[in-house]
Amino acid sequence: MFEGYGTDNFYDEMFLPDGSPRPFCQTLIERFSRIPEEDFATRRAACDAHFLRHGITFNVYHDQKGTERIFPFDPMPRVIPANEWDHIEAGLTQRITALNLFLHDVYHDQQILRDGVVPASLVEGAAHYRPEFRHVDVPGDIYIHICGTDLVRGGDGEYYVLEDNGRCPSGASYLLENRNALKRAFPTVFEGAGVRPVQSYPEDLLEMLHYISPHREIDPVCVLLTPGCFNSAYFEHCYLARQMGIPIVEGRDLVVRDQFVYMRTTQGLVRVDVIYRRIDDDFIDPLVFRKDSVLGVPGLMGAYRAGNVGLANAVGTGVADDKAVYHYVPKMIDYYLGQDPILPNVPTYLAAEEDDRKYILEHLDELVVKSTNESGGYGMLMGPSASKKEIEEFHAKITAEPANFIAQPVLSLSRCPTWTDGGMRGRHIDLRPYIIYGRDVRIVPGGLTRVALKEGSLVVNSSQGGGSKDTWVLSH
Amino acid sequence: MSTGPRYQIRHRTRFDYVTPVTQSNNTLHLQPPTFPLQRTLSSLVRVLPATRLTRFQDLYDNPTHHFEITKPHLSLEIDSQLKVENLPLVILDSDLEAGFDAINVPEVRDITWSFLQPSRYVSFPPPIWRTAVDLTKGITPVFEQARTISNWIHENFTYQPESTHVHTHLEEVYETRAGVCQDFTHVLIGLCRAAAIPARYASGYLYNGPRGTLIGSQASHAWAEVYLPKSGWVGLDPTNGTIADERYIKAAVGRDYDDVAPIKGSYVGTAHARMQVDVQVELA
Numbered sequence: 001m002f003e004g005y006g007t008d009n010f011y012d013e014m015f016l017p018d019g020s021p022r023p024f025c026q027t028l029i030e031r032f033s034r035i036p037e038e039d040f041a042t043r044r045a046a047c048d049a050h051f052l053r054h055g056i057t058f059n060v061y062h063d064q065k066g067t068e069r070i071f072p073f074d075p076m077p078r079v080i081p082a083n084e085w086d087h088i089e090a091g092l093t094q095r096i097t098a099l100n101l102f103l104h105d106v107y108h109d110q111q112i113l114r115d116g117v118v119p120a121s122l123v124e125g126a127a128h129y130r131p132e133f134r135h136v137d138v139p140g141d142i143y144i145h146i147c148g149t150d151l152v153r154g155g156d157g158e159y160y161v162l163e164d165n166g167r168c169p170s171g172a173s174y175l176l177e178n179r180n181a182l183k184r185a186f187p188t189v190f191e192g193a194g195v196r197p198v199q200s201y202p203e204d205l206l207e208m209l210h211y212i213s214p215h216r217e218i219d220p221v222c223v224l225l226t227p228g229c230f231n232s233a234y235f236e237h238c239y240l241a242r243q244m245g246i247p248i249v250e251g252r253d254l255v256v257r258d259q260f261v262y263m264r265t266t267q268g269l270v271r272v273d274v275i276y277r278r279i280d281d282d283f284i285d286p287l288v289f290r291k292d293s294v295l296g297v298p299g300l301m302g303a304y305r306a307g308n309v310g311l312a313n314a315v316g317t318g319v320a321d322d323k324a325v326y327h328y329v330p331k332m333i334d335y336y337l338g339q340d341p342i343l344p345n346v347p348t349y350l351a352a353e354e355d356d357r358k359y360i361l362e363h364l365d366e367l368v369v370k371s372t373n374e375s376g377g378y379g380m381l382m383g384p385s386a387s388k389k390e391i392e393e394f395h396a397k398i399t400a401e402p403a404n405f406i407a408q409p410v411l412s413l414s415r416c417p418t419w420t421d422g423g424m425r426g427r428h429i430d431l432r433p434y435i436i437y438g439r440d441v442r443i444v445p446g447g448l449t450r451v452a453l454k455e456g457s458l459v460v461n462s463s464q465g466g467g468s469k470d471t472w473v474l475s476h
Numbered sequence: 477m478s479t480g481p482r483y484q485i486r487h488r489t490r491f492d493y494v495t496p497v498t499q500s501n502n503t504l505h506l507q508p509p510t511f512p513l514q515r516t517l518s519s520l521v522r523v524l525p526a527t528r529l530t531r532f533q534d535l536y537d538n539p540t541h542h543f544e545i546t547k548p549h550l551s552l553e554i555d556s557q558l559k560v561e562n563l564p565l566v567i568l569d570s571d572l573e574a575g576f577d578a579i580n581v582p583e584v585r586d587i588t589w590s591f592l593q594p595s596r597y598v599s600f601p602p603p604i605w606r607t608a609v610d611l612t613k614g615i616t617p618v619f620e621q622a623r624t625i626s627n628w629i630h631e632n633f634t635y636q637p638e639s640t641h642v643h644t645h646l647e648e649v650y651e652t653r654a655g656v657c658q659d660f661t662h663v664l665i666g667l668c669r670a671a672a673i674p675a676r677y678a679s680g681y682l683y684n685g686p687r688g689t690l691i692g693s694q695a696s697h698a699w700a701e702v703y704l705p706k707s708g709w710v711g712l713d714p715t716n717g718t719i720a721d722e723r724y725i726k727a728a729v730g731r732d733y734d735d736v737a738p739i740k741g742s743y744v745g746t747a748h749a750r751m752q753v754d755v756q757v758e759l760a
Contacts, residue, residue: 090518093557097522105526109547115528141524141553337520338531338541440486440557 001033001040002417002424011155011414012426013078024081024474031189032076040075043185044419047073050184056177056239058232071174072467073181074418078429078449085445085473088151088159091343092433093441094333096147099164099320100437101336103143106319107134117335118328122352125403126325127372128167128318130281132288136305138314139212140438145312146205147435148172148447151343153414160346160411162430164329166321167313168278172201172434173236175448176243178470195472196445201434202243205276208438209246212310213273220273222246223263225254227279227295237278251279256299259306274310275300281315323372323406324350347409351402360407361398364391367407369398382459384410413458416469418451428452430460431471446471480722482517484760485558485681487696489739490752496548497745504541505679505728505736506556509533512708514726517559517760524553536676536735538728554739559760562722567619571704575616576672578705588674588703596734597662598646600670608670618673622702622712623719625667629660630717642733657698658733660714664700665732674703678711679736680726683757695755696738699724725757 007015014025021029035043051057051070058071080088105112106123113120123129148169150162179198183190206222213220226237228250241248247263254272255262262269277284283293288301303309319325327348330341349356349367360367364383371379381394398405415426433447449469450460460466487506507519519539523529527543534540545552579588594600600608611628612621636654646666649659661677668675682697699713699720709729711720728736 086517090559093518094520097520101522101524101526104524108525111527117528335528336526337522338529339520 001035001037002029004422005417005424005426007415007426010412010426010428011153011157013153013414013416013429015417025079028077028079028189028193035186035189040419044075047075047181047185050181051177054177055235056174057235072453073178074451074453074467074469075182075186076417076419076424077182077470077472078416078431079472079474080446082474082476084159087342088433089443091159091161091341092149092435092443094337094339094342095149095161095164095329096144096435096437096441098329098333098336099147099166100141100143102332103314103317103320104141105336107136107143107316112332112335115335117331118325122322122324122328123319126319126322128281128316128322130316130319132301133305133316137307139214139307139310142212142437143314144317144320145208145212145314145437147437148432149435151431151433152346152411153431155412155414157414159343159431161329161343162346163323163326164321165432166317167280169432169434170233170236170278171432171448172444173239174468175434175444175446175471176201177239178448178468182470193472194475196475198444198446201436201444202240204436204438204442204444205240206244206246208436208442209244209274209276209310209312211438212312214307214310215273217273221263221270222274222276223254223272224248225275225277225279225297226250227283231278233278240276246276251293251295251297254297254300256297256303259299259303259308261297261300261303261309272309274312276312281318284315323348323370324352324403327406346411349407351398351405351407356407357398357402360405361395363407364394366410368410369394369405369407372404372406380459382410410458416449416451418453418467418469420453420455425455427455428458428460429469445473480513480561480563481683482559482561482760483681483683483725484758485556485560485725486754486756487556487558487681487738488752488754489554491552492750492752493550493746494748495746496550497743497749498546498548500545500549500552500741500743502543502554502739502741503737504543504554504556504740505534505538505738506541506554507539507558508560508680508725508727509537509539511726513563513565513722515561517561518557519559520557522553522555522557524551524555525549534730534735536728536730538730538736558725558727560725562725565710565719565721566707567704567710567719568706571707571710572619573617574619574705576618579618579674579703584674584703584705590731591674591676591703592669592672593731594669595731597644597732598666598669600666601647604647604650604666605670608667611667612671619702619704619710621671622664622668622673622675625671626664626700626712626714627717629663629667629714633660633663633714635660635715642737657713657715661698661700662732664712664714668700668702676701676703676709676729677732677736678720678724678726678729679733679738680724680728681755681757682713683723683725683759686758694757695753696727697724698733701729 144166148165209222224241261272283295285301286293351357367383369381413428417424418427436442449471634654640655646662649655665675701709701711730736
């Protein structure tokens with residue numbers, strides 16, 4: 001199965017440069033090698049059928065062919081040894097704490113801006129900054145309750161933070177379902193491998209929602225607010241609501257009376273204490289944000305400001321996951337926690353700064369350029385593979401609106417064995433762990449490993465043809 | 477790989493003021509340095525309202541945090557999260573038997589000198605000196621002397637919360653024979669120093685199983701450490717009458733409480749404040 005496999009000078013997650021397996025992967029590779037190839041193909045097909053039959057799908061915007069697709073699943077897991085996970089866990093805990101302190105500061109006294117550590121113009125000008133919410137206290141002083149932080153491993157074997165997703169990160173349902181699919185299709189591989197379980201995620205999520213209930217009742221009413229079945233992550237919304245045992249609602253199911261939020265039910269109105277909202281700030285309340293939104297709940301922000309309902313995530317967290325603010329996260333860690341960052345950032349150039357801009361424009365063919373306020377791989381230029389026309393377009397865009405762009409060097413992402421038409425081959429991967437911040441910080445061991453299925457490709461986003469893998473964190 | 481227990485500690489302190497206060501300046505001793513038998517796996521100190529936290533090493537190598545909040549505020553929250561790994565305590569036989577000649581050598585005195593002097597809460601006036609001499613008479617090994625003093629305190633002093641406050645001096649405790657772990661530790665340090673045994677103050681936490689019954693197991697705790705020639709500083713807990721083994725987690729060390737107070741600070745504003753402290757120590 002691993003015939004002809006080469007690491008090709010990339011950092012490989014499973015093999016050493018000399019072609020021998022990393023010690024912690026030895027058993028796994030042996031177990032996989034024992035499966036005959038036809039058998040392997042059948043089991044793989046069974047996984048795909050499982051995903052499709054259970055509706056574990058996502059939608060792609062601007063695609064007319066059909067609305068639902070499965071997220072391609074690669075059965076070869078990605079393995080993280082215990083000591084590496086300890087390092088990642090400590091780094092993420094540090095980072096989420098600093099980000100939440102930053103948000104608290106930005107929405108209160110703005111000390112960090114006064115001290116000139118983060119430029120005030122960057123925050124005030126950020127697309128997702130919500131000055132309406134300055135001096136509003138949020139339950140537990142937590143803003144980002146759920147964060148999906150994208151990590152990559154460079155050629156040096158070091159983990160880097162690529163970006164923080166602190167608005168409505170999605171993908172946790174795939175992490176849970178990938179584990180189920182793998183266990184079902186390859187029970188002999190999984191058995192006794194010492195993999196830490198991930199099944200506590202929905203429970204942790206619900207516990208966090210209870211924690212931020214403003215009324216501290218024994219059994220607060222929590223709901224999941226979805227924009228509806230045309231959203232790309234609708235499957236996940238249903239899945240998580242079902243796993244947590246809470247109602248899934250759309251904007252039209254909720255009403256606000258006297259600054260309290262109620263849910264319409266067949267038994268009349270029921271008061272809602274906490275909303276796990278999977279709808280962007282822009283659409284959440286037409287009275288405060290976009291007037292044309294029909295997805296939101298008029299008056300919801302009034303109830304929130306009055307402290308009558310908890311929201312996860314809080315409003316305005318986008319200012320912390322802004323791609324230009326990202327550059328300053330190591331400085332925030334130093335400022336609020338007096339520590340050095342445990343997980344470093346990828347070096348980032350800000351087009352808003354003159355020297356950096358000059359460098360970016362001169363090296364467009366070598367850099368990855370990202371728009372500061374888009375996610376999911378939209379509005380992005382991959383320098384080395386871009387056409388001349390694309391580069392010219394970006395040159396013009398950056399010159400016109402420099403503050404909207406950042407650039408990063410192309411990282412040589414680590415690779416992991418992945419099944420392809422030509423057998424097992426190395427493909428580039430990243431990792432998105434899910435951090436839950438309630439009474440304490442909890443990170444489900446592992447996360448979602450995304451893989452760029454096309455040879456040589458570095459883009460792992462599901463909307464751009466990426467797949468995913470099960471992620472194994474080994475116990476001590 | 478790992479051979480000792482790992483602990484997870486959450487130490488939260490919250491101050492609520494009746495009216496807004498300003499000019500708050502604070503120093504924290506919540507992050508332990510690395511000790512021979514204790515390693516910090518991770519440490520995180522979170523202060524709300526969010527403000528700049530600066531860090532430096534104090535005179536005794538404890539990582540120390542400092543912050544100021546100049547704007548009016550109604551509450552202050554300091555939340556420390558700590559993960560440590562301890563190694564089992566082993567005291568060498570030669571240390572159990574070592575006499576004063578082994579610690580009265582220049583290399584050792586270089587380390588221990590300041591832990592033999594009087595300090596903010598510790599002194600040794602004649603009555604204390606007398607007690608120290610009486611208790612240690614006829615015992616040669618340094619460690620045995622210290623243990624005898626510690627056991628004497630455990631047997632003769634009453635644990636009585638509210639009988640003292642954070643600024644109670646050793647001499648007062650010595651009179652009333654009542655207090656809390658901080659006070660007993662000061663008495664032990666004073667008696668040891670009077671007997672020429674180098675002694676320092678350790679502040680930290682104590683793990684005693686999920687349902688800890690030892691005093692100090694769900695609060696911050698304090699004990700004393702004496703210096704032995706080979707093993708270095710070894711802890712004695714006069715509150716529980718035990719040796720401080722791998723269940724004890726140090727946060728900072730110094731001459732007495734004044735050097736290591738977990739939170740020390742001042743502000744301008746009302747004296748009407750409520751403080752809530754919550755400490756959880758769990759196996760990680």
